[in-house]
Amino acid sequence: MTRNKLTFTTTIAAIGLASSLALTSTAQADYPEQDIRLVIPYGPGGATDIIFRLISQEAEKHLGESVVPVNMAGAGATLGSRHVKDAHPDGYTLLGSHDTIALSKLAGTVDYSYDAFEPIALLTQTINIPTTHADHPVQSADEIADYVRENPGEVRFSMIPSSTDHFFWAQFFDAAGIDMADVRLVGYPDTGEQVSALMAKEIDFAMFNLPSGGAFYEDGTFRPLGVAHPERLDGLPDTPTLREQGIELDHSTSRGLFAPKGTPQEVLDSVAEAYSKALENETLQGRIESEFGSVARFLAGDDYREFLDQNETGLTAAAQSIDFQN
Incomplete structure (x- = not known):
């Protein structure tokens, strides 16, 4: 009697589980609703x-x-x-x-x-692009290292803390031979504020890309200094790659x-x-x-x-x- 009762209870539980799984499966099959x-x-x-x-x-x-x-x-x-x-x-x-x-x-x-x-x-x-404002004396990415050496501790690079541009600049400094102790990293909460800061010339350099900087490159507000890719971008055919400038970095x-x-x-x-x-x-x-x-x-x-x-x-x-x- 105990065995039959146990078997019956187990069967009911199994049926309940199967029904639950069937309902879940049906709900998932209808996704999204x-x-x-x-x-x-x-x-x-x-x-x-x-x-x-x-x-x-x-x-x-x-x-x-x-x-x-x-x-x-x-x-x-x-x-x-x-x-x-x-x-x-x-x-x-x-x-x-x-x-x-x-x-x-x-x-x-x-x-x-x-x-x-x-x-x-x-x-x-x-593909990421080191960028400056139109009035900045630096014309290309390979000039950044000399500019930093001429102005130690005064050159400002924007970044979102712990985001990809923070990481980009660390790699760029290493590839370009720039001592991180000679630069100032300025943190911003998002790309929009970095754009505003570069427009206001509160910073020297930012890392943008075509989605965030393309319109400003086109109207001359910002200057792309190089593209971190093995090949030039169709959208910026006149901007050389970092590798063309002797900086071994893709990003x-x-x-x-x-x-x-x-x-x-x-x-x-x-x-x-x-x-x-x-x-x-x-x-x-x-x-x-x-x-x-x-x-x-x-x-x-x-x-x-x-x-x-x-x-x-x-x-x-x-x-x-x-x-x-x-």
């Missing part, structure tokens, strides 16, 4: 904001629901990432970010990195999508598929490359996880030379 919030941990107008908005407009055609970008700047881009990390893992709150996730941990700003999220897909890599910002830990794989796959289809649009590809100085590069699943592992390993090694407190 409402708008998806895409948290962008920077203010409006920067490269990260522009690129994610552009691709998401195309991706939502394949999702059948709107992707709503939400700018959530602050705390060195960790306000937005923490919000998504702690969100309910239902696929309706996602993060659009980049290397700064790992850099924030290396800088001691947060205690989590890529492994605190479910990686969805790598979308683009944006890009790798942007991808992340979900809260525990988000169902079926949901991750649905989002990845929609963004993959978005990047197949040739017009979109053309804009990404020609207007935004970026390379469309799609990786999902294990390929993206492997990319992130390699990315974090490289950042960890290079960050040994960075004093994130300055």
Whole structure:
């Protein structure tokens, strides 16, 4: 009697579990059923904001629901990432970010990195460009080192603490033979404020790219000093690469999508598929490359996880030379 009762109870439990899984599977199969919030941990107008908005407009055609970008700047881009990390893992709150996730941990700003999220897909890599204002005496990147030597302790470089431009300048100084003790790194909360600071000539140099600086290069407000890529960019055909100027440095910002830990794989796959289809649009590809100085590069699943592992390993090694407190 006890055995029969146990068997009956176990069977009921199994039926209940199966029903629950079936309902969950059905709900996931219907995903999405409402708008998806895409948290962008920077203010409006920067490269990260522009690129994610552009691709998401195309991706939502394949999702059948709107992707709503939400700018959530602050705390060195960790306000937005923490919000998504702690969100309910239902696929309706996602993060659009980049290397700064790992850099924030290396800088001691947060205690989590890529492994605190479910990686969805790598979308683009944006080529970075050292930049100055139009009235600055420096005309090209290979002149920066001499300018610093002539003005030790007075040359100001802008950056968002623990973000990719902070990391970029540390690598640039090393490649160009500049002593970090001879420069001043000035922190700003987002790209928009760096743009304003360079316009006001409060700083000498900033790291931008075509999404954030292209319009200012075109109207002559800012001067691109070189591109951190093996080849010149279509959008800046007259601007030499850093390598052409004798500075052995390639540097890009790798942007991808992340979900809260525990988000169902079926949901991750649905989002990845929609963004993959978005990047197949040739017009979109053309804009990404020609207007935004970026390379469309799609990786999902294990390929993206492997990319992130390699990315974090490289950042960890290079960050040994960075004093994130300055």
